[in-house]
Amino acid sequence: MGRAFLVVMDSVGIGGAPDAGSFFNGELPDTGANTLGHIAQACAAGRAEEGRSGALKLPHLARLGLGAAIKAASGLEIEAFNVPLEGTWAAATEVSKGKDTPSGHWELAGLPVPWEWKFFERTEGSFDAELIAHVCAAAGIEGILGNCHAPGTAIIEGLGAEHMRSGWPICYTSADSVFQIAAHEEIFGLERLLKLCADIAPTLHAQKVGRVIARPFVGSADAGFVRTPNRRDFAIMPPRPVLSNWVQAAGRATFAVGKIGDIFSMQGFDEVRKGTDAVLMDHLGDLVRDAPEGSLTFANFVEFDSVFGHRRDVSGYACALEWFDAEIGAVIAQMREGDIMVLTADHGNDPTWAGTDHTRERVPVLVAGLGTGMLGAEGHIGFADVAAFVAGHLGVEVPR
Numbered sequence: 292m293g294r295a296f297l298v299v300m301d302s303v304g305i306g307g308a309p310d311a312g313s314f315f316n317g318e319l320p321d322t323g324a325n326t327l328g329h330i331a332q333a334c335a336a337g338r339a340e341e342g343r344s345g346a347l348k349l350p351h352l353a354r355l356g357l358g359a360a361i362k363a364a365s366g367l368e369i370e371a372f373n374v375p376l377e378g379t380w381a382a383a384t385e386v387s388k389g390k391d392t393p394s395g396h397w398e399l400a401g402l403p404v405p406w407e408w409k410f411f412e413r414t415e416g417s418f419d420a421e422l423i424a425h426v427c428a429a430a431g432i433e434g435i436l437g438n439c440h441a442p443g444t445a446i447i448e449g450l451g452a453e454h455m456r457s458g459w460p461i462c463y464t465s466a467d468s469v470f471q472i473a474a475h476e477e478i479f480g481l482e483r484l485l486k487l488c489a490d491i492a493p494t495l496h497a498q499k500v501g502r503v504i505a506r507p508f509v510g511s512a513d514a515g516f517v518r519t520p521n522r523r524d525f526a527i528m529p530p531r532p533v534l535s536n537w538v539q540a541a542g543r544a545t546f547a548v549g550k551i552g553d554i555f556s557m558q559g560f561d562e563v564r565k566g567t568d569a570v571l572m573d574h575l576g577d578l579v580r581d582a583p584e585g586s587l588t589f590a591n592f593v594e595f596d597s598v599f600g601h602r603r604d605v606s607g608y609a610c611a612l613e614w615f616d617a618e619i620g621a622v623i624a625q626m627r628e629g630d631i632m633v634l635t636a637d638h639g640n641d642p643t644w645a646g647t648d649h650t651r652e653r654v655p656v657l658v659a660g661l662g663t664g665m666l667g668a669e670g671h672i673g674f675a676d677v678a679a680f681v682a683g684h685l686g687v688e689v690p691r
């Protein structure tokens with residue numbers, strides 16, 4: 292029967308989205324954004340030399356068809372990826388009207404987002420008085436800080452000291468459908484922050500805001516502020532069953548690795564394993580060793596996006612890709628006969644692009660365990676085809 296491992300490299304887009312012009316970073320449309328393509332070009336030109344050097348080395352992903360996928364997606368040819376093919380590949384195009392994590396993951400899991408998300412469009416004064424009053428009442432405080440679009444690290448640097456003085460939470464958003472609350476773990480309290488987010492989430496979800504995100508941090512004005520790994524996403528529930536539900540309903544085991552549990556509101560998984568990306572790679576290796584026949588493992592590696600993409604750190608992103616490639620090569624080598632691993636992404640986050648937001652892009656779909664081939668017409672498929680493909684491999688019915 293075999294097993295399936297669906298692995299999302301968060302934000303590792305390959306350009307070419309036909310609707311990129313409808314998505315923006317500030318004033319600039321995402322037309323031409325290409326996360327992997329532009330990182331590879333920067334590396335080849337010697338512009339990504341911090342902590343690494345030279346051409347982007349992704350031998351395992353390249354053998355699975357990364358070069359062919361980029362070329363199909365965006366027309367770009369990356370010399371470093373020009374190696375003999377051993378995998379099955381495609382470039383996937385998204386239809387959901389959002390370039391964020393839930394939109395990408397839901398559609399990859401078979402559910403294109405069936406509504407328009409609510410975005411907070413004003414970059415300053417983003418939240419209306421009613422919402423602010425709701426947050427204040429839920430938190431038992433007089434006011435909030437922030438109330439704007441901002442990168443999360445910059446806003447705690449700018450408002451952390453004031454937050455410590457006033458005890459008011461820092462509320463901010465981005466080009467995504469998110470309401471984020473940053474608060475000091477010791478001054479405001481971690482449990483209090485998580486409870487506040489959980490309490491206000493139903494109101495925001497009812498307005499089709501995709502996620503309320505708790506962004507705890509520690510530190511001081513003198514020593515600097517730093518976010519902790521205790522981030523928690525309170526995401527709107529998918530309105531219909533998705534891949535993990537289908538597999539579970541067929542009596543199979545399902546495992547979530549990383550933030551997958553949060554993205555699907557903990558629905559459809561027998562077990563959720565979390566940690567930093569390095570820890571997640573160990574979890575994935577353990578599951579490749581131990582997961583039962585017929586099972587689904589759905590993993591997300593978030594640091595490409597959260598640590599490097601949003602920070603527009605090209606060298607760091609390249610390092611993370613090279614680390615991932617080496618590690619995943621060793622994990623793939625442990626797969627059993629009949630297993631497949633599908634490596635894909637949920638959106639772009641081009642670190643050479645303007646702004647600090649995600650970028651609308653196509654994504655690679657690279658399959659290990661099937662031999663050499665291509666999916667779709669000339670290598671083009673939709674995000675939702677990934678779910679159908681994985682379900683088909685497991686012999687699980689896709690509900691109509």
Ligand SMILES: O=P(O)(O)O[C@H]1O[C@H](CO)[C@@H](O)[C@H]1O
Pocket residue numbers: 392441442443444464465466467468469471504597601
């Ligand atoms: O800049 P930080 O706080 O990391 O926020 C980013 O993370 C959010 C959720 O992934 C995105 O919408 C973007 O705003």
Ligand SMILES: [Mn+2]
Pocket residue numbers: 301302391392596637638
């Ligand atoms: Mn994402």
Ligand SMILES: [Mn+2]
Pocket residue numbers: 596597601649
């Ligand atoms: Mn992100």
